[in-house]
Amino acid sequence: MAKTLDLLRSRDSLQHLGDASAVHVELMRTLELAQEFYKQTRLPSTQTATYNYEQRTALLDVHKEEQCGQSLVAPAEYEGLAAQLPQQAVEAGVMLDATAEERRQNLFNMALDDARTSQIVQRLDRWEPDVGNAHQRGRVLQPVHSEPALAALVALAPGDQDPPTHQSEQASSTTPAPPQGLSRQERADMTSSSSAHSRSAHSVPVPAKAPKLGDRLELECSSIAFGGQGVCKLPSGYTVFCERALPGERLTAQVTAVKKSFATARKLEVLRQHSNAVDAPCPHFQEGCGGCTMQNLAYVSQLRAKEQQVVEALRRIGKVEDAEGLVRPAIPCEQPLHYRNKMSFSLTSQQSPGGLSTGFGFKKVGDASSTLPIASCHLQDDTANHILRCLTTAAQSPSSTSSMPSLSIRGKDGVMGQPLVKRLTVRSGLHPDSGAPAHLAILHVSPSVPAPAKADDARSSAPGTDKLAMQATMQSVAQMLMREVPSLAGVVQHRELNTAGKRVNQVHTLAGSSKLQQQLCGLNFQLSPLAFFQTNSKQTEVMYNEVALAAGIAQDGSEHLLDLYCGTGTIALSLASRCKSVTGVESVTSAVADAKVNARENNITHARFLKGDLAQSSVLTKLGVTPDVVVADPPRAGLDSPVIEYLKGCSARSFVYVSCNPATQARDLRKLCDERTGGPYELQYVQPVDMFPQTHHIETQRAFWALGGHSIHSPTSSEKACSSAATSGRLISNPFGAVYVK
Numbered sequence: 157m158a159k160t161l162d163l164l165r166s167r168d169s170l171q172h173l174g175d176a177s178a179v180h181v182e183l184m185r186t187l188e189l190a191q192e193f194y195k196q197t198r199l200p201s202t203q204t205a206t207y208n209y210e211q212r213t214a215l216l217d218v219h220k221e222e223q224c225g226q227s228l229v230a231p232a233e234y235e236g237l238a239a240q241l242p243q244q245a246v247e248a249g250v251m252l253d254a255t256a257e258e259r260r261q262n263l264f265n266m267a268l269d270d271a272r273t274s275q276i277v278q279r280l281d282r283w284e285p286d287v288g289n290a291h292q293r294g295r296v297l298q299p300v301h302s303e304p305a306l307a308a309l310v311a312l313a314p315g316d317q318d319p320p321t322h323q324s325e326q327a328s329s330t331t332p333a334p335p336q337g338l339s340r341q342e343r344a345d346m347t348s349s350s351s352a353h354s355r356s357a358h359s360v361p362v363p364a365k366a367p368k369l370g371d372r373l374e375l376e377c378s379s380i381a382f383g384g385q386g387v388c389k390l391p392s393g394y395t396v397f398c399e400r401a402l403p404g405e406r407l408t409a410q411v412t413a414v415k416k417s418f419a420t421a422r423k424l425e426v427l428r429q430h431s432n433a434v435d436a437p438c439p440h441f442q443e444g445c446g447g448c449t450m451q452n453l454a455y456v457s458q459l460r461a462k463e464q465q466v467v468e469a470l471r472r473i474g475k476v477e478d479a480e481g482l483v484r485p486a487i488p489c490e491q492p493l494h495y496r497n498k499m500s501f502s503l504t505s506q507q508s509p510g511g512l513s514t515g516f517g518f519k520k521v522g523d524a525s526s527t528l529p530i531a532s533c534h535l536q537d538d539t540a541n542h543i544l545r546c547l548t549t550a551a552q553s554p555s556s557t558s559s560m561p562s563l564s565i566r567g568k569d570g571v572m573g574q575p576l577v578k579r580l581t582v583r584s585g586l587h588p589d590s591g592a593p594a595h596l597a598i599l600h601v602s603p604s605v606p607a608p609a610k611a612d613d614a615r616s617s618a619p620g621t622d623k624l625a626m627q628a629t630m631q632s633v634a635q636m637l638m639r640e641v642p643s644l645a646g647v648v649q650h651r652e653l654n655t656a657g658k659r660v661n662q663v664h665t666l667a668g669s670s671k672l673q674q675q676l677c678g679l680n681f682q683l684s685p686l687a688f689f690q691t692n693s694k695q696t697e698v699m700y701n702e703v704a705l706a707a708g709i710a711q712d713g714s715e716h717l718l719d720l721y722c723g724t725g726t727i728a729l730s731l732a733s734r735c736k737s738v739t740g741v742e743s744v745t746s747a748v749a750d751a752k753v754n755a756r757e758n759n760i761t762h763a764r765f766l767k768g769d770l771a772q773s774s775v776l777t778k779l780g781v782t783p784d785v786v787v788a789d790p791p792r793a794g795l796d797s798p799v800i801e802y803l804k805g806c807s808a809r810s811f812v813y814v815s816c817n818p819a820t821q822a823r824d825l826r827k828l829c830d831e832r833t834g835g836p837y838e839l840q841y842v843q844p845v846d847m848f849p850q851t852h853h854i855e856t857q858r859a860f861w862a863l864g865g866h867s868i869h870s871p872t873s874s875e876k877a878c879s880s881a882a883t884s885g886r887l888i889s890n891p892f893g894a895v896y897v898k
């Protein structure tokens with residue numbers, strides 16, 4: 157029977173659930189949460205979330221948020237995107253062996269997560285300024301809110317222990333069995349932890365089944381899940397995801413949410429440290445900054461933890477038997493601090509016992525509703541931190557002085573008003589004219605902030621109007637920044653939405669230049685303020701070098717390369733000198749335009765860039781080129797179905813898959829490499845490259861912790877592929893002249 161829930165529109169409809177009282181309670185909590193959210197944000201009406209079991213669709217009506225200028229995704233688009241979510245998890249292969257009831261429950265849990273994403277949607281606005289359009293943002297959203305559910309489902313993958321039954325719980329309460337499906341090391345860890353547990357002097361109770369909200373637990377962390385939370389198993393096999401828990405660590409934690417197959421918890425006290433724990437270099441780490449979750453782990457252990465995540469995803473989702481043998485050691489980042497060329501900080505202003513606390517900062521770990529003001533961030537350079545401090549001073553100044561304009565949001569009566577600047581983004585690179593190191597400050601303004609004044613405006617606006625005052629304040633803030641930061645190339649103002657909530661994405665230069673230059677692999681890239689660019693420039697060169705090695709492009713320059721999801725064309729252009737032609741496909745118009753400019757500026761005449769949505773199969777049928785090598789670097793949602801079909805049918809000799817999400821990458825890999833599903837490829841190796849030290853990845857800032865390049869060679873490989881790809885030293889020829897891994 158189809159069960160449709162109309163959340164928030166009608167409480168009565170919840171009764172449709174009838175028998176599922178636990179779910180009912182969950183829903184009520186979600187409802188209250190959402191209503192509280194609406195109260196706090198003073199939105200005019202509540203949200204509607206509909207979930208249809210039979211069709212496995214989830215719909216979030218974010219229309220009201222759109223109207224209030226707080227959301228990113230148009231309702232119609234979101235509907236389509238959300239509909240894919242549960243199906244995606246099914247496709248990921250993690251639920252295929254679950255019972256129908258488990259699947260139903262899990263799908264339902266994911267739909268509940270969807271209902272909660274209204275808050276994430278709002279936050280994403282501030283954290284994802286570089287994501288070009290709503291469509292893409294929607295795609296980015298999917299893994300954001302499905303991760304904990306996905307991770308929990310991964311734990312239920314075939315080969316693992318069944319979800320606890322009464323019998324197995326009784327057995328495990330006396331002699332806890334190590335959960336299956338874990339690495340040898342993890343199993344050993346679990347066994348030792350279990351015995352450590354029984355000897356433990358601490359008397360924190362460990363429930364046999366699911367804990368209750370607020371329970372204090374004593375836990376042992378076995379690994380880190382994609383998303384950064386520590387994976388801790390209760391002796392019954394029940395999974396608890398704990399913020400900042402490190403593998404091998406023994407700790408106490410308080411349960412913050414309970415689902416059927418997993419719970420989340422907040423770390424309270426460390427009982428036994430990770431053997432490689434270090435003091436976090438940044439003071440904000442202790443304050444609960446959600447930016448770097450691994451700063452208290454020695455870098456070498458961070459790398460091992462990330463490798464392990466890639467192995468786990470390959471094994472559990474990709475069903476790759478020799479996952480450990482195929483994943484190479486992660487390539488470390490030479491500069492594990494101050495490596496980012498772009499950071500975004502959100503304005504926060506909160507009443508605290510000590511008065512109003514105002515600043516720009518990041519979300520707190522495990523608490524998406526609070527922002528921690530940041531004085532200085534260890535991931536960006538000193539100049540970028542100086543810019544952050546200058547703008548913070550302006551936001552804190554109660555009134556303007558000759559040297560410091562005020563961006564204060566406190567009105568005359570002490571009530572907080574709308575901030576002029578909601579978010580700050582600092583980018584670093586080279587000055588477009590001089591080529592000297594330079595920065596760009598991007599001030600993301602509220603919808604009511606007008607474009608900078610033109611000469612005519614000043615005459616037509618009545619003196620003393622809000623409009624003139626806002627324009628004057630923005631100008632003086634820009635001048636102050638240019639004065640205080642000599643290397644600043646420019647200051648721009650970005651208004652994403654107008655007062656009617658319509659996306660306008662207006663960029664205006666307030667001072668200096670609006671462009672910045674980046675160098676990559678010996679090429680120059682001009683960046684518009686909002687253009688996507690890899691945020692760790694040095695490590696990007698390392699990664700692109702790995703892509704070139706994995707692709708094994710023939711040395712005679714005779715091959716055609718296809719770069720799917722090419723962005724501004726950086727991969728295609730950096731490999732162009734080795735190829736006869738390169739073709740890039742990308743859906744964002746401005747990125748395609750940037751790619752064309754970048755080709756021209758670097759005198760690359762054999763590059764083509766096409767605008768196209770790879771979710772549409774027609775795009776790939778009209779390419780007009782037969783590629784020898786395909787590279788894909790999709791967003792976190794992974795490859796679109798038409799791309800998978802195209803790859804299965806095309807005659808490309810090699811395919812290199814760059815990904816920032818090991819789970820979706822492993823899912824796609826399975827489709828491409830599994831003979832039973834018609835996958836013609838064989839996985840050669842996986843090379844993780846650590847792009848984001850100190851972080852597990854920071855999805856809400858669009859910062860990724862690792863990129864795994866899957867080099868997949870098809871059975872149609874040529875001799876030249878053998879010779880170039882043999883750099884791995886692990887290839888042999890099969891009777892058809894193909895290369896594969898023994």
Ligand SMILES: C[S@@+](CC[C@H](N)C(=O)[O-])C[C@H]1O[C@@H](n2cnc3c(N)ncnc32)[C@H](O)[C@@H]1O
Binds near residue numbers: 789
């Ligand atoms: C992870 S970025 C990779 C960009 C580029 N390879 C780079 O390293 O700078 C993914 C890109 O895929 C694009 N994209 C997302 N969905 C797409 C789709 N359906 N069709 C084509 N491009 C898409 C995004 O706009 C984004 O530029």
